[in-house]
Amino acid sequence: MMTLALNAPFQDLFFRGDSLTETVESTDGLFMFLWWHSVFWFVLLMGLTAYFVIRYRRVPGKPAEPSRSHNLLLETFWTVVPSSILVLIFLWGFWGYIDKVVPEGDAMELSVTGYKWGWTVRFPNGFETTDTAAIDEGGRKFPVILLPEDTDFRLRMNSSDVIHSFWIPDLRVKMDVMPNRYTGYGFSTPALEDDAPTIRMKEDGPTFQYRDMWVFCAEYCGDFHAEMAAIFRIVPRPVFDQWVNDAGEPSIDVGRQIWQIRCATCHTIDGSSLTGPTWLGGAEYQGNVYGYGYPANIDGYDEPVDRDADYFRESVLVPGAKVVSGYPGNMPSFDGQLNDSQLEALLLFYQSLSDRGPSLDDGAPDDEGSENPPETPDENPDESSDDTAAQS
Numbered sequence: 104m105m106t107l108a109l110n111a112p113f114q115d116l117f118f119r120g121d122s123l124t125e126t127v128e129s130t131d132g133l134f135m136f137l138w139w140h141s142v143f144w145f146v147l148l149m150g151l152t153a154y155f156v157i158r159y160r161r162v163p164g165k166p167a168e169p170s171r172s173h174n175l176l177l178e179t180f181w182t183v184v185p186s187s188i189l190v191l192i193f194l195w196g197f198w199g200y201i202d203k204v205v206p207e208g209d210a211m212e213l214s215v216t217g218y219k220w221g222w223t224v225r226f227p228n229g230f231e232t233t234d235t236a237a238i239d240e241g242g243r244k245f246p247v248i249l250l251p252e253d254t255d256f257r258l259r260m261n262s263s264d265v266i267h268s269f270w271i272p273d274l275r276v277k278m279d280v281m282p283n284r285y286t287g288y289g290f291s292t293p294a295l296e297d298d299a300p301t302i303r304m305k306e307d308g309p310t311f312q313y314r315d316m317w318v319f320c321a322e323y324c325g326d327f328h329a330e331m332a333a334i335f336r337i338v339p340r341p342v343f344d345q346w347v348n349d350a351g352e353p354s355i356d357v358g359r360q361i362w363q364i365r366c367a368t369c370h371t372i373d374g375s376s377l378t379g380p381t382w383l384g385g386a387e388y389q390g391n392v393y394g395y396g397y398p399a400n401i402d403g404y405d406e407p408v409d410r411d412a413d414y415f416r417e418s419v420l421v422p423g424a425k426v427v428s429g430y431p432g433n434m435p436s437f438d439g440q441l442n443d444s445q446l447e448a449l450l451l452f453y454q455s456l457s458d459r460g461p462s463l464d465d466g467a468p469d470d471e472g473s474e475n476p477p478e479t480p481d482e483n484p485d486e487s488s489d490d491t492a493a494q495s
């Protein structure tokens with residue numbers, strides 16, 4: 104067909120990349136149909152209008168031509184044809200919609216949480232990624248979520264704050280993500296092509312084939328809406344299996360990656376100030392000193408409060424409890440978004456940024472993460488503490 108040959112330049116204009124699967128191609132097909140349909144009628148109607156304007160223009164001294172009041176054939180034509188096209192468009196769109204929102208029965212469920220400003224994707228075994236990638240050298244980093252090739256997925260989506268919209272351009276689907284209900288749709292990853300490019304994610308890790316799909320937010324949700332992105336990376340099944348089963352012991356490195364994904368938009372580690380206080384130990388500005396182990400001036404408190412492990416945990420889970428003076432206190436809670444192991448890793452990283460962190464004292468970052476200040480040593484060195492209460 105002629106239109107197929109004409110499609111290519113417009114396809115490139117309207118879509119930023121190839122669609123992912125056949126279900127998705129039906130969306131492109133419908134879109135291109137609507138486009139050509141509009142072009143056809145626009146040209147026809149504007150052409151006829153122009154022609155009539157000239158053909159039936161008023162000429163001085165010449166009486167108007169008579170016109171008939173009805174033409175059954177013509178009226179039937181312009182009623183039936185457009186109606187049929189509308190029905191066709193409805194069915195085309197309807198079946199495409201159903202194809203997308205109804206996942207395959209045995210699809211793998213991914214739990215997606217939108218938050219200001221990022222996405223968390225949790226796998227059925229509870230795993231969440233800490234891997235990140237930058238678009239170009241030195242650019243902001245985005246979470247990388249691996250998906251096995253040739254697999255069906257079902258998304259169960261929810262927001263922990265405002266309305267976002269989960270948009271994967273390669274899937275041609277946007278869907279709102281809301282704070283008080285679940286939404287979702289299904290999709291399938293294709294088998295990787297033989298000539299798919301290869302990548303190495305860890306320095307000494309294996310190389311493997313992949314295909315990336317970008318995830319964006321399509322609902323304006325605040326300051327960093329435009330940076331609310333992630334990468335879905337389609338990889339061979341064995342690569343995925345190993346990745347998703349990697350529990351990731353809490354470590355400074357893992358903490359750094361979580362900071363990169365979750366905290367870096369507001370908290371720097373170089374001593375400069377963004378929406379929130381810097382994490383760099385000993386940094387000073389606005390009359391405050393920052394970082395682990397340094398006392399914080401808190402709104403509503405007479406005395407400075409110690410930035411210890413408990414303070415850190417509370418600030419992440421209940422950010423409004425102690426707001427550092429000079430800051431607006433608009434941080435969202437990460438309760439339910441970070442599990443204990445992730446919180447632990449984040450704390451290790453936070454401590455590692457300060458000369459008052461425990462890791463420098465004893466060289467071992469694995470002492471449960473909490474500093475042990477010289478509390479009053481055991482008052483009762485005899486090991487009868489269990490009985491003390493009973494005796495008194």
Ligand code: CUA
Pocket residue numbers: 217218220266267268320321322323324325328329331
């Ligand atoms: Cu989230 Cu825009």
